[in-house]
Amino acid sequence: EVFLPQEARLYRWRGDIYLHLEQYDLSLAAYRTAHRLNPSYRSFLNLGGMLNTHAQNTEDNKTKTALTEESIRYFKEAANFDRSFALPYIGLGVAYLRLKNLPLAYRYLRRAVRI
Secondary structure, three states: OEEEEOHHHHHHHHHHHHHHHOOOOHHHHHHHHHHOOOOOOHHHHHHHHHHHHHHOOOOOHHHHHHHHHHHHHHHHHHHHHOOOOOOHHHHHHHHHHHHHOOOHHHHHHHHHHOO
16 A cells, blocks of 8 residues: 555544544554654654553553653654644653653653743
8 A cells, every 4th residue: 555645634634533532542543654654743743642642541551651651752752843842841741740750740841831
C-alpha cells in the first residue's frame, strides 16, 4: 500500500474522530500513521497527547507506564520544534506526574507557566 505525505492529515482527522468516540487503540493507530507519513510538530503533539490519554484509560500498570514513557518521547520532540509553545511542556509535566517523578513534573509545568 502506498501513502502520500498529504494523506497524513486524513489520518490525523481519523484519529480525532476515534478519540471522540473513545476508541483509543484505533485513534492511536491513526495518529501513528499520520506521523509516519508526515512527521511534523502537530503529529508529535497529537501522538504525545493520545498516548497520555490512552495511558489514563488503561488499567494495566505496565501498559500505562510504557504508554506514558512513549508519550514523553513525542512531547520532547514537539518541544524541540517550538520551544516557545507551552503545550508540550504541559504534556511532559502531566506524564511525569503519572510516573510519580515530581521533580521533573514540576520542572516542565513550571516551564510551561513561564512561557
